[in-house]
Amino acid sequence: MTPRWPERLWIVRHGESAGNVARDAAYQAQLARIELTGRDVDVPLSDLGERQARALGHWFAQGNEEGRPNVVLSSPYLRAQDTARLFRDAGGCAPDQRIHLDERLREKEFGILDGLTGIGIRAELPQQAELRAMLGKFYHRPPGGESWCDVIFRLRALLDTVGLHHGGCRVMIVAHQVVVLCLRYIIEGLTEEQILAIDREKDVANCSITEYRWTPGAADTDGEMELVRYNVTAPMEAEDTPVTREPDPIVGTRG
Helix, strand or coil: CCCCCCEEEEEEEEEEEEEHHHHHHHCCCCCEEEECCCCHHCCCCCCCHHHHHHHHHHHHCCCCCCCCCCCCECCCCCCHHHHHHHHHHHCCCCCCEEECCHHHHHHCHHHHHEEEEEHHHHHCHHHHHHHHHHHHCCCCCCCECCCHHHHHHHHHHHHHHHHHHCCEEEEEEEEHHHHHHHHHHHHHHCHHHHHHHHHHCCCECCCEEEEEEEECCCCCCCCCEEEEEEEEEEEHCCCCCCEECCCCCCCCCCC
16 A cells, blocks of 8 residues: 655755845844745745755755755745756756746745835834734744645645655755745644744744655554754765854744
8 A cells, every 4th residue: 555655855945046145134223124035936946955955855855864855846936946957967866856836835925025124114104013923933823824724734634746746756845934934834843932932043044954754654654754863964065165044033024
């Protein structure tokens, strides 16, 4: 019988993006808005982000992961697509490996708060800042945007698809910081308090690896996915490529 879960599951945050760089500059200058034009979906990788993606590919190509993915799923956002493509081109998987785009892996949508820094929200939309402070990031849904719960809802459906079509495979998912955390919440059966504590401890690094392995259960069970590693940055460190982590501001992160 085909296993319900992948044999291996690697979850990777995309490489550093131009949005990450612009976000850091906006906070350092205490600006109200992140200076980016165009859609968030079209934000590209920075030069460093491209180096990080190649380092990740080299890491897998050199056999450091005891195998390479034979299924690659990516957020449709440009920075995630390019991370997956550069990973493949650097030998991280077979050169003809198809990269499957799935909109359920997209970045959390921030609605009217998109592009604003914490300073900008408090100045322009103080009611939303107050509401988020009261509800917390897990449940707060800005107008036109999503809460973490909304992201989790679509990711539950995504994991059902992965189990149906890729059981027993070696799967890599390339997506965004909130997606990485919400997948942990689902796979490990965590509580709101537990996943927010993980979030507070350390931000998810660009091109870091979170890995699960399927552990068989008894004859009448499906087994479970066991967390092996979280937020591992060894691929970048092996090539002296700087490790970057975008902090999670009050709102409007482009992660």
